[in-house]
Amino acid sequence: MYYLLSSPNPESRFIEIECTFLDVETEYLEIQLPAWRPGRYELQHFAKNIQRFGVFNKNNEPLTYRKITKDRWRVETGAETEVVVRYNYYANVQNAGSSYVNNDFWYVNPVNLCVYADAFLNQPCTLQLAIPDTYQIACGLPQIAPKTLFAKDYYELVDSPLMASETLQHRTYQVQDTTFYVWMQGNIKPNWEQIVADFQKFSAAQIAVMGSFPEPEYHFLNLILPTPYYHGVEHRHSTMVVLGPDDEGDGLHLDLLGVSSHELFHAWNIIRIRPKELLPYDFTKENYFTTCFVAEGVTTYYGDLFLRRSGVFNDEGYYRELQTYMKRHFENSRHAQQSLVESSWDLWLDGYEKGIPQRKVSVYHKGALAALILDLTIRKIHNHKRSLDDVMYALWQRFGIPFVGYTMEDYQAVVEEIAGETLPWYWNDCILSNLPLENHLNDALTWVGLHMVSFGDGTVQLQELGSEPAVLERKKWLNGNI
Template sequence: MQYALTVTSPHVIDITCRIDQITGKTLDLQLPAWRPGRYELQHFAKNVRRFAVFDQDDRPLPVRKVTRDRWRVQLNGATSLRVDYDYFALVAGEHRLDAGSSYADPTHFWYVNPINLCIYADGRLNEPCSLTLDIPDHWDIACGLPREGRTLLASDYHALVDSPFIASDTLQAIRYEARGVACTVWIQGWHYYLPPSFDREQIIRDFTRFSEAQIDLFGEFPQPDYHFLTIVLPVAYYHGVEHRNSTVLVLGPEVETIDADGNKTADAAGLYTDLLGVASHELFHTWNVCRIRPAELLPYDYTRENYFTTCFVAEGITTYYGDLMLHRSGVFDDVAYQKELLVILKRHFEVAGRAALSLTESSWDLWLDGYVRGVPDRKVSVYHKGAIVSMMLDLYLRRKFANARSLDDVMRLLWQRFGKPFIGYTYDDYRAIVAEVAEEPMDWYFDTCITGNAPLEAPLNELLAFIGLHITRDADGLIVLS
């Protein structure tokens, strides 16, 4: 499948898709209903305004919708197709541009997640794809895919839609190497929104340190290169999405003060801490999810919900390690790390500490209401509670084996047995690896922390004592870490 993208007016992306070697009487064309990394239906087809199909002689072909995001073409003897349609991309700077959406301005920049807008021919997901951008010659392109000129090349549809890109003439590129892996921090918006105190050399030092710490944990990196595609907004924002050899990070500063002339002063230190936190989290996903993937998600079915119970592994462990790697590598000192840990503790215990659903149930219900607050005391966050129970397992193993074993050993076994061969793990597989590392069944852990909904303050404090920490509640019932 060959795609060409053009932007002639703000927010509207014109797409042409060419599909060759067509046979049969009909062909179904599908647009994904969701995107990996966000386990909810997002119905991208609602942004498609026009849709037309032509044969190799430019004759229009009959086409009709058969589902909300699936079109059936009557081929009438066609041997190749040209599909012309447009996609209305979201508006930047209004809390609608996030790390999973798209934006296009012909005079400013393009930011595209191909999964939002690239259809595919039924049964042809594994064929090579190309995507050509109609952009000015002097614009740069930030993307994890190889390219020839302005054409991005993908081994198959899965690779294409797992490779977002930014195209602009104001992209900033900060390059470094970590254990032989070529890494680039791309920043769109530096010129407009980032304060002068942002230090390129500090970014190189800090990103190198946490990248090397993560590579050292697993012993290898799954890809030859990696790209942090960063968009800085003028409003407070924090979001990231993982991809096979890249991530999109969308950030915006909190405003500290407004002087007498009405000038806003951004919280540069807070913005940089946010950048480090989300970048470390998303890099860890290169192993955990992009390769160490739940069996239910391998391969992805883009047409419907992909239910699974192990998002506490996919997101909870990643949330725990994101900040832990910053601490282990020396980017965060003890004070900075405990500050981030307290945020996670407060978000769970002050919001969902008495929730009815377990982690496995809340993982399943991501597809129902996992990304909104929902009714009180119903579900837990697979990110926050998932990170807390990951820390509890890590501390339990370290205490039992005098720091000779830890959650690191669990992750390395997951990588060697499931991630590296890329075969997908089940809940039972994860449980068996934990038992193997712990040299005991660990029923208490899974019954209490994973499939149960009992309050965790007491067992957590028992394990926090191993590192000299303790959580309590103040007079207002708020969590305090000391």
């Protein structure tokens, strides 16, 4: 598939798309636009942003087509072997999963606006941008010609957001065989020395645990806005992050560290260590799965923990982040009716909305606390010789590197293998039921000299305990034995 993106009037916020299908061999072709995007498990109906749509042959003669679903078109190709689809897309949103264009800046998530046909999903894709010669392009895809990007297949294309402008800034660093790029777009003068030093530390710590990195290059794409914002989305060889406000100083740097460490761990956990239900992605409908507490909860736990292990955060900085998702879970949904597996499934229903009171739990916050309980449980059983690190490494070796996908049963089996026990209390109380986590959490925390205190008004606070043996266990946990 060949895509040409242009915007003759960028201030209109419309991007013009031309998609060409070659070697068409059927009498009809069904053209599909994704209804959702990886990393956010809800239907977003991108077709609502298309204003104009048409289909033509290679001589620019219109072909007959009709819409058969909200985002699928059936084209009568006849004897035509080349089909050209021309349409436009309203790109007027700046979050980490959207697209946006103006006179000075392009931001494109191809999953929003690139159509496909089922028979062409595994064929190479070329994406050409009609942008000024002075623009740089920040993207995980290779440039095979000026302003032209190449993807091995459609799945790689739509997992590769891009930014383009004259004012992009970037630096690089190296960890083992991987080159990392940090890109910045916005009204900001980055402290590059501090950014590169901190990013290199947490990247190295993550790779040390997982053993290898999935890609030879990785790109942190950062859009810094003048207004408050905090959003990141994981991709195959990049992450797209939107942060603000641009005058926040140290607060902005802390936000950048937190979201970047989280998104980098996704390069293993969900991008490659992926639930079997998501292999391959079906962009036409919901892809239900029960293990988003692993994909997002474990990642949330490790995102902050790796900042502490690598020395980017001190103890107090890590406790602050740990207390944040304790407060968000216990103060908002301590008595919610759903379990983690139920809320994982129902992400497609209302997972990103506030929802009705005490119905669902956050797979991020409760999922992170469940991961903490599991990590400390395994460490206590084996005196730190085994941990959740070993679980994630085993998942990477068995399901991520061969890219075969795991099930809930696979995850449970690996956990129990590493723990050396079946842990029925953990699966029943922490994962499969809606029982409060407080007792199990404090049982785990007490071993490392910490305690969560609940007050009468429903608020919670993390406190340190003074036992010398517990402090020693805490140091082993926070340092990760690396």
